[in-house]
Amino acid sequence: MPEQSTESRRDELLRIAAGLFAEKGFKNTTVRDIADAAxxxxxxxxxxxxSKESMVDEILVSFQTELFGKYDEILASDLDARSKIERAVxxxxxxxxxxxxxxxxxxxxxxxxxxxxRFSYLAERNNQSREVWMTLLREGLAAGVLRQDLDLQLVxxxxxxxxxxxxxxxxxxxxxxxxxxxxxYLHILLEGITVGxxx
Amino acid sequence: MPEQSTESRRDELLRIAAGLFAEKGFKNTTVRDIADAAxxxxxxxxxxxxSKESMVDEILVSFQTELFGKYDEILASDLDARSKIERAVxxxxxxxxxxxxxxxxxxxxxxxxxxxxRFSYLAERNNQSREVWMTLLREGLAAGVLRQDLDLQLVxxxxxxxxxxxxxxxxxxxxxxxxxxxxxYLHILLEGITVGxxx
DNA sequence: TCTCAAACCAAACAAGTGCTTGGTAGGCTA
DNA sequence: TAGCCTACCAAGCACTTGTTTGGTTTGAGA
Numbered sequence: 001m002p003e004q005s006t007e008s009r010r011d012e013l014l015r016i017a018a019g020l021f022a023e024k025g026f027k028n029t030t031v032r033d034i035a036d037a038a039x040x041x042x043x044x045x046x047x048x049x050x051s052k053e054s055m056v057d058e059i060l061v062s063f064q065t066e067l068f069g070k071y072d073e074i075l076a077s078d079l080d081a082r083s084k085i086e087r088a089v090x091x092x093x094x095x096x097x098x099x100x101x102x103x104x105x106x107x108x109x110x111x112x113x114x115x116x117x118r119f120s121y122l123a124e125r126n127n128q129s130r131e132v133w134m135t136l137l138r139e140g141l142a143a144g145v146l147r148q149d150l151d152l153q154l155v156x157x158x159x160x161x162x163x164x165x166x167x168x169x170x171x172x173x174x175x176x177x178x179x180x181x182x183x184x185y186l187h188i189l190l191e192g193i194t195v196g197x198x199x
Numbered sequence: 200m201p202e203q204s205t206e207s208r209r210d211e212l213l214r215i216a217a218g219l220f221a222e223k224g225f226k227n228t229t230v231r232d233i234a235d236a237a238x239x240x241x242x243x244x245x246x247x248x249x250s251k252e253s254m255v256d257e258i259l260v261s262f263q264t265e266l267f268g269k270y271d272e273i274l275a276s277d278l279d280a281r282s283k284i285e286r287a288v289x290x291x292x293x294x295x296x297x298x299x300x301x302x303x304x305x306x307x308x309x310x311x312x313x314x315x316x317r318f319s320y321l322a323e324r325n326n327q328s329r330e331v332w333m334t335l336l337r338e339g340l341a342a343g344v345l346r347q348d349l350d351l352q353l354v355x356x357x358x359x360x361x362x363x364x365x366x367x368x369x370x371x372x373x374x375x376x377x378x379x380x381x382x383x384y385l386h387i388l389l390e391g392i393t394v395g396x397x398x
Numbered sequence: 399t400c401t402c403a404a405a406c407c408a409a410a411c412a413a414g415t416g417c418t419t420g421g422t423a424g425g426c427t428a
Numbered sequence: 429t430a431g432c433c434t435a436c437c438a439a440g441c442a443c444t445t446g447t448t449t450g451g452t453t454t455g456a457g458a
Contacts, residue, residue, distance in 0.1 A: 009405075024311070027227050031446060043448075044406045052446065082393075108307070111367075112223070147394050154375070154383045155392060157368060158361065165360040168310075176353070184353045192391035193354060194281070195346050208435075230416060243436050245417065 010048050013038055015101075017055045022104035026056055026113065053118065056105065060113075063102035064125050067095060071132045081143040082190075085136050089189070090182045092163035096170050097178035103167045133159060159189070209247050212237055216254045221303035225255055225312065252317065255304065259312075262301035263324050266294060270331045280342035281389075284335050288388070289381045291362035295369050296377035302366045332358060358388070 007015075016037050020029045031052055035042040049055050074087050096103050114122040133156045140146040166181060206214075215236045219228045230251055234241040248254050273286050295302050313321040332355045339345040365380060 025224065025226075027224070028311070030444080032444090040405085041407060042446085043408080046447065047405060112227075144394065146392050150387075150392060151383055154380065155387065157365070158384065158387060161364040161367065162357065162361045165364055166356070168360065169356055181353065184350055185357060188349075188354065188357060188391070189387070190391045190393045192387070192389045193345055193349060194389045195343065229414080231414090239435085240437060242417075242419090242438080246435060251416065 013045065013048055014055060014059060018059050018101040018105065021056060021059070021109070022101035026105065026109045056109070056113065057118065059102060059105065060110075060119075060122070063099060063106070064121075066099075067091075068125065068128060068132075071129075075132060075135065081136070081139040082145045085140055085145075086186055088133070088136055089159070089163055089186055090179075093166065093170075093178040093182040093185070096164070096167045097172050100167055100170070100172065103164060107164055107167060129160065130156060162189075212244065212247055213254060213258060217258050217300040217304065220255060220258070220308070221300035225304065225308045255308070255312065256317065258301060258304065259309075259318075259321070262298060262305070263320075265298075266290075267324065267327060267331075270328075274331060274334065280335070280338040281344045284339055284344075285385055287332070287335055288358070288362055288385055289378075292365065292369075292377040292381040292384070295363070295366045296371050299366055299369070299371065302363060306363055306366060328359065329355060361388075 013034070017029075017034045020033055020037060023029075024033070030042075031045055032042045034055075035045055038045075049058075070091055071088070074084055074091065077084065077087075079087065110119075110122050110126075113119040114126075134152065137146065137152050137155060141148070141150075141152065163185070166185075170176075170178070170181060172178075212233070216228070216233045219232055219236060222228075223232070229241075230244055231241045233254075234244055237244075248257075269290055270287070273283055273290065276283065276286075278286065309318075309321050309325075312318040313325075333351065336345065336351045336354060340347070340349075340351065362384070365384075369375075369377070369380060371377075
């Protein structure tokens with residue numbers, strides 16, 4: 001277990017920045033916004049960080065390292081195909097609950113940031129994510145859990161988009177827990193919204 | 200039928216601006232970006248438009264007027280409950296196909312723009328959209344088409360988010376037509392991805 | 399008490415931002 | 429051919445942007 005006793009000033013600034021990046025977008029957040037929220041002057045940020053870019057960089061790298069570690073655990077587990085898919089879906093909603101700002105930044109700014117060399121790892125992580133999901137879906141197909149007439153690439157895109165987009169409205173501590181949301185979403189995804197059918 | 204024979208220079212500039220707004224975001228697109236893409240100087244844009252804001256304004260208003268007109272047609276139609284839902288879903292993918300940039304702008308910038316009085320109609324349209332979908336879903340429930348154990352508010356949010364998010368990857372003229380995508384999505388939404396079940 | 403490092407301030411910088419102003423080229427019409 | 433209108437240019441203004449620089453405060457250890 002990693003020691004994470006006291007939050008350093010640096011970590012605190014990163015957390016403040018992440019919140020603003022998530023709320024307003026990376027480019028639309030100024031270093032003065034961040035400094036104001038932290039109660040310091042903008043120039044003082046450069047005592048802690050090289051640049052505004054390096055702030056998002058740190059935020060995204062640590063987030064993705066954590067997330068993909070958990071994806072790997074699911075892949076390596078001995079769960080059956082259907083349970084693996086369920087776990088992967090639940091992981092998304094857990095992550096939205098625990099790391100909302102980071103998810104939002106990834107959703108909103110990854111495409112734009114990915115154009116710069118410094119953030120080329122975003123594209124690699126994107127591929128990695130696709131491989132994880134396609135593996136899970138192919139296992140589901142092979143196990144006879146999924147319908148044969150599905151376009152798996154399309155299913156992947158739908159799932160990828162839909163499990164993360166809830167970050168736009170989900171608020172931790174609200175009426176619905178992340179587990180509630182995951183339950184409903186899994187029900188819709190796996191069985192659809194219409195009454196019993198057997199096609 | 201409105202005459203729309205020749206595209207005026209003004210319309211052309213709006214189309215160019217919409218493409219850039221969709222690609223880079225409203226605030227991250229400069230008037231010089233737009234002017235460059237149009238082959239003129241930035242100041243010349245102000246012969247056609249009051250401000251950069253009024254450009255998005257025109258783009259969003261005309262887009263929403265068209266879209267909600269079609270929603271109303273569906274509501275007023277004499278289709279059965281399930282067919283109405285299908286039509287509404289298909290309308291989304293048709294719109295992504297025909298008005299991709301406008302959909303992207305709405306997806307990416309509506310939240311941020313809606314904070315200003317000038318764009319308060321965005322929040323109203325948002326409510327209107329929710330009413331349309333909730334009406335359709337309630338009809339589906341009353342008609343016995345939808346399962347009784349669904350949280351309709353949640354179902355609405357999922358549908359709303361997922362029918363529009365395809366704008367991130369769908370490209371007109373690609374392998375998949377908007378009808379292909381709609382077919383698959385409807386299949387997933389209505390019947391789920393798992394093999395026949397009757398719960 | 400002295401030292402030192404972490405954290406911050408105060409002021410400025412060059413580049414980029416939306417927008418304004420006064421003027422011009424060219425075509426259409428009276 | 430005179431007047432006018434649409435579309436544009438050239439240059440600049442006030443402001444905001446990320447970042448830099450040199451100095452100051454504060455608290456803990458020697």
